[in-house]
Amino acid sequence: MTANTASLMDFLDEENAQLKKEGRFVKFRVLCGRQAPVSLIDGKKVVNLTSNNYLDLTAHPKLKAAAKAVIDTHGVGTAAVRPIIGTMDIHLALEEKLARFKGAEACLVFQSGFTVNVACCQSLMSDPADLLVSDELNHASIIDGARLAKAARKIYAHKDMKALKEILEASSGARRRMIVTDGVFSMDGDLAPLPEIVDLAEKYEAFVMVDDAHASGVMGENGRGTPSHFGLCDRVQIQIGTLSKAAGSIGGYVAGSRRLIDYLASVARPFMFSSSHPPSVVATCSAAVDVMLEEPQRIAKLWENARHFKEGLKKLGFDTGASETPITPVIVGDAEKAQAFSSRLFEEGVFALAICYPIVARGKDRLRTIVSSGHTTQDLDFALEKFDKVGRELGLV
Template sequence: MQWIEKELQLLAADSLERYLNKSGPVAQSPGYISRGGRSMLNLSSNDYLGLTQHPAIIETMRQALLSEGAGSGASRLVTGNRLPYDLLEGALTEWQGCQASLVFANGYMANVGVITALVGREDVVFSDRLNHASITDGIVLSRAEHVRYRHNDMDHLRVLLHKHRDKRRKLIVTDAVFSMDGDQAPLHELVALKNEYEAMLMVDEAHSGGVYGLHGEGLCRQLGLQDEVDIHMGTFSKSFGMYGAYVCGSRMLIRWLVNKARPLIFSTALPPSVVAGTSKALALVQAEHWRRKKLNEASKLFRSSLFSSGFNIAAGDSPIVPLILGNNDTALRFSAALEAEGITATAIRPPTVPVNTARIRFSLSAAHTDKDLADAVSKIRLIGHQLGVLSP
C-alpha cells in the first residue's frame, strides 16, 4: 500500500492534507472550546443556538440513560424503536405541520437513505453543484442519472428539466442554506419548476432548521412553502446541539422509507438518551425565540463588519460567514494566525469547496457575546493586514 504515502505527499504539497485536532468544552463558557490547554473562541461550530451544553438537555439525557440504558440494542425494525422515538417523531410532525416524520441516525444517512429509496436506474436527479456531499453520494448510490445544475441557476435547471422531461421519475434536491457559502436556495422558483415538470422536490434544511421560521421550522416554513416541498429533511447536529436527523412529509412517504431506506433498516437505532435529549432540544428551539433573534443580529453585524473592512465576504443573512481567500496555503496561514490569537476558525479547502475558493468559514452562535465578536473582528482585520489579504 505504498501508493498511499505518495498520495499523502501530494496532498501535503498542495496544502490539502487534513489532520484531527483534539477539542473539548470549556466549563461555564459556551461559545468557547479547549484546545491544546487553551480556551479559544469557537467560530467553527454549527451550534447555532448555543444548546450543546444546555443543562435541561443534559438532565433529560441523564434521566433517559438511567431508565432506558446505554444503547438501543438493535435496529428500529427489530427492537430498537423505543418510546423516545415515538415522542420525538410526534413532536416533529406537530412542529412541521406535516402528516408524519422519521428520525435517522444522522444527516448523511438520511440523505443517502431517502434518495436511494426514491430513485433508481430509470430516473434522474437534479442537484445544485454546491449541495452537500451526502446528497451527491446518495445520488451516486441510487444509480439514477446525476444531473448537476449551476449554483442557484434556475434557467440552467429549466433547460435540464426539459431535456430529461421523459424520465420515469424526476427528483430535484437542494440545500436550503448552503453549508460553505451561507446563501439560500431560490425555493419559490424551485417549487414552480417542480410543479411545471412534475418532479419531486427534496430540501435539506440542515443549516436552516432552528435558524429560520417563527419557531425554528426552517426556511421552507418562513417562506410559506412547507406544503409545496415533498421531502423535508433536517438535522439535529446544528441548531439543536444534538445528533441525528429527521425527514418530514406525507404518511405514504414515511411508510415507504421505513420499508426502503437502507441506512435506517440496516443500522442500530440511536441510543434512547440521545433521542430523549433531542426532544428536549426541540422544545427549547421552539420556545426560546431570543436565541434566533440574537443569532440573526450578531450574524448581520459580524458579516457587515468584515465586508466593510475590505474582505471578500459572500452575501447572505445566515450565521455562516465565509471569508474567501482563494489560495489553499493562505487559508491555512490565516487559520493558524487566528489560532495564535485564541480563535478557532477552520480553513476550508478543495474538494469541500471549488478549486481556488479556499476560505475561512466562520460560524456564529447565540452563545457568543457582542464583545466576543467585536474582539474577533479586530483580530481578523489585523491578520488580514499582516498576511497581505487587506491593503495597507
C-alpha cells in the same frame, strides 16, 4: 511484517504523502471540554467561529437533564436496528414531535443528516428511468446519495434556475424526477431559491427535497427551516432536517407525508441496517425541539450576532461572498494564504477554519465562520479586531 501487510503500508504511505502535498491531510484540533462559543481548543482559549452550535444548545441544562434522566428508565443503548427491536416509545414520540414541528404528517429519524440524505436519494430514485436533479453545491451526502441511486443524474450550476428549467424541459420522458437542494448552502451561507424551484417542480411535475441541515433551528418560524421561511411547507414534499447542528446533539430526519415515511421505513438501507439512537440522544433531541419552541430569543440573538459580525467583516474590507445566514465565508482566494490566516488567527485567540480546494472551487479558498447565539458582542468584536490585525499583516485588506 508480512508481505501483504507491507504492500498495504506502502500504498497508505504513498496516499498519505500525496494528501499532505495537496494540503488535504487531516490533523485534528482537539476540543477540551464542551463545544462552546469560547472554547478550549488544543489547550488554548479561543473565540470559536467554527462549530455548528448555532443556538448554543450543546450544554443547555434542559438537554443535559433529559439525557441523564432517560438513562435511568431506558438504559444507554438499543442494541438493535429500528425495524428489528431498536424502536422504543421515545423514538416514536420524538418523530411525532418533529412532524408537528415541521407541519408534516410524519417523520423518520436517522442516525445522522448524512445517512438521511443518502437514504432518501437512494430509496426514492431507485430506477434508471428516474432523474435526480441536483444543485452543484449540494452537500457531499447528497452527492453520495445520488451516486448510490440507480437514477440518471443532472447537475445544474449553483442556483441557476434557467439551467434547472432546461433540464426539466428536456427530461419529460423520465419516470420520476426529484429536485434536490440544500436550503442553506454550507460553504457559502446563501439560500436556495426555493420559491422558483417549487414553481418549476410543479410546472414540470417533479418533486422537491430540501436539505435543511443548516436551516434547522436557524431559518423560519422557531427554526422550522427554509420551507417555513418561504411559506412553502405544503409545496415541498421532502424536508430534511438535522439534529447534529443547531439541536446540539446528533441525528437527521425526514419529514413529509405518512406514505413517504412508511415507504422509507421499509426500504431505506441506512435506517434498516444500522442501529438506532441511544435513549440519551433521543431525549436530548426532543428537549432541543422544546427549547426551540420555548426560547425563540436564542434564534433572534443568533441573527443579531450574524448581522453584527457580517457587517463588521464587510466594514473591514473582507469579501463575505453571497452569505445571507449565520454562515459567513471570508474569501481569501488562495489555499496557502487561507491556511496561514487561520493559523495566525488561532495564535491570536480566534478559531476560524480554512476551507480550501477541492472542498470549494479553486480560487475560492476561504475561512468559514459561523456565529452562535452564545457569542457576546465582546467575543465578536474581539474576533473582528483580530481579523483586522491578521488580515492587514497578510495583506488581505
